[in-house]
Amino acid sequence: MSFTGLAWTTLWPLAAASAIVVVAAYLLRDRRRTLTVAFVPLWANVVRDRESSRWWSRLRHFVSLLLQLLLVFLLLAALSDPRRRVDRQSLHHYAVLVDVSASMQATDLEPSRLSVAEQQLHRWIDQIGDRDRVLMVAIGRDATPMLPFTSDRTALHAAVTRLAARDVAANWHLGLRRALELLRDRSRPELILVTDGAFDLGAAASGLDLTRIPIFAWRVGSGRKNVAITAFAARRVPLDRTSVEILLQVVNTDDVAHTVQARLSIDKTIIDTRQLQLGPGQQLAQYFEDPVSAGAELVATLHMADGSRDQLSADDRAFALLPERHRAKILVVTRGNAYLEAALLLDQSVDLTVISPGQALPEGKWDGAVLDAAPAPAGFHGPKLWLAPPKGEGPIELGRTLRGVGFDSWKRDDPLIARLVLADVQVAVGHSLIPGPGDEVIAKSVQGPLLVRGTRNREPFIALGFEPRDSDMVLRPAWPLLMLNALGSFFTEDTRYISSWVTGRPASIPCPAGVGFAEVTLPDKSQIRAGVTDEHLAFVPETAGVYRVHFPEAPEADTEIAVNLSDPVESRIQPATKLSLAGRTLLPPPLGSGSSGRPPWSALVLAVMALVLFEWLAFHRRWTT
Secondary structure (H helix, E strand, O other): OEEOOOOHHHHHHHHHHHHHHHHHHHHOOOOOOOOOOOOOHHHHHHHHHHHHOHHHHHHHHHHHHHHHHHHHHHHHHHHOOEEOOOOHHHOEEEEEEEEOOHHHHOOOOOOOHHHHHHHHHHHHHOOOOOOEEEEEEEEOOOEEEEEEEEOOHHHHHHHHHHOOOOOOOOOHHHHHHHHHHHHOOOOOEEEEEEEOOOOOHHHHOOOOOOOOOOEEEEEOOOOOOOEEEEEEEEEEEOOEEEEEEEEEEEEEOOOOOEEEEEEEEEOOEEEEEEEEEEOOOOEEEEEEEEEOOOOOEEEEEEEEOOOOOOOOOOOOEEEEEOOOOOOEEEEEEOOOOHHHHHHHOOOOOEEEEEEOOOOOOOOOOOOEEEEEOOOOOOOOOOOEEEEOOOOOOOOOEEEEEEEEEEOOEEOOOOHHHOOOOOOOOEEEEEEEEEOOOOOEEEEEEOOEEEEEEEEEOOEEEEEEOOOHHHEOHHHOOHHHHHHHHHHHHHOOHHHHOOOOEEOOOOEEEEOOOOOOEEEEEOOOOOEEEEEEEOOEEEEOOOOOEEEEEEOOOOHHHOEEEEEEOOOHHHHOOOOOOOOEEOOEEOOOOOOOOOOOOOOHHHHHHHHHHHHHHHHHHHHHOOOOO
């Protein structure tokens, strides 16, 4: 017999104290009152009868004392939680791996696949016995133990109740590997999988030796009706930074065609609705272009056109955010160039300040400068666009003078010259550019480079080898496009910004210098605290929605991120018809495999209740006093 409740060092003092209290109560006697009577001899017979029955009264008091002491003993014994001593080699160890991935939220089984799996687990837990030890692990992005090996049914039922599906894929390889590690050197190990089987079990078990352990599985689920958003992203239009391009990608994972409505809303206002025809297994991409205010929250939703619902709602909604649009301050140094100023004014997100060569640098923080055949003002630091840089003043050396040349080759995929047609541009006079180490030639003629990009003293620059008015470029669409692309390359915040993240993958957010942590508010309004490393906040979101990031040490840097499921594999909710591993078909675990029975402490409590009932009956029948 072993005792798993209160330790004996605690029980013995408690028992002694309780016994003293009971005995003290037994020794107490009611004080007899003095009564004045008319004639004493009349009461003599009564006194003699009472004296003759005193031994029986004492006996009744003694029986009552024994009952009270027995009650105390049984209660203390119940608190010690006695258990039968079990041979360790006879213990049966179960590792139960429960799938809590997004597909377990499917509603083909009411109310969900995970809820049905929980019901099966509750029934199975009711059958385990004293020789059974159960470890329960939730398999989501990680393998999370819900509690260690135990035979405590109450704790196991509570662990099952705490299970919750997340908007992530299940990492079954990690779960199986950890289960093998935990079952190693344990007596009579068994592995139980609880899943819908909407994954490749063979691939998950790759490299793992599962042949020596009995494996069982509960497979839940039966449906496959689902349409899903597998990609949702937004970016600013390069030529109109007040508008955004939005990509929405949807897929039909069912084996029958469906008609769906895709709705796009901005800050809870629907701006577009499209009806889409999706064949079996078809994937379709849709593009939107709309003006969006700074910091707007974009939401895309899918609805069945016939009013019905698909069987997984987690992938019917997606979110995206755009950063606050930064109005860049650009310094223009020129002797007067209407073509240049007109092209720069096409970008409504910039503020231009025009000065003449030799003029002092105005006060303020600058995001870039355009230098029209002029040197940079003293004290200026930042990105620069050089147009015909003066000899000895620019960041790059000038080569020979060129006359009557054009662009003969260029990097067509480079963002700087995206959408530009350069083949017909003619240059009357200019200079070839001599690139330095690390510089990149973007476009050139047969006589030398004409457009070069590089970095000097950690400051990026772009250099054009001729004055634009000495060519016909200013008369072509290529001219404003080149200026807008060049300015866009100065603004790195949009290229670094990610409009939406994916659940189950690390989200890395730049932080201000000196910040050590952040408070992250999840979509369900709960909060977590995340640490900062190398000026980046890193955490792994597991629920789709909008997360709000607060930096107590730098509240001006507070931001938001959007997170979506966006997992085509997890959206394919069709369960496996059967689960097989290493050539074995996995069957459900048998019920009642362990020895069941009530724990001894419950019998002790029942005995206490029976004694209390007997004491009540004995008192009222005057068997005890």
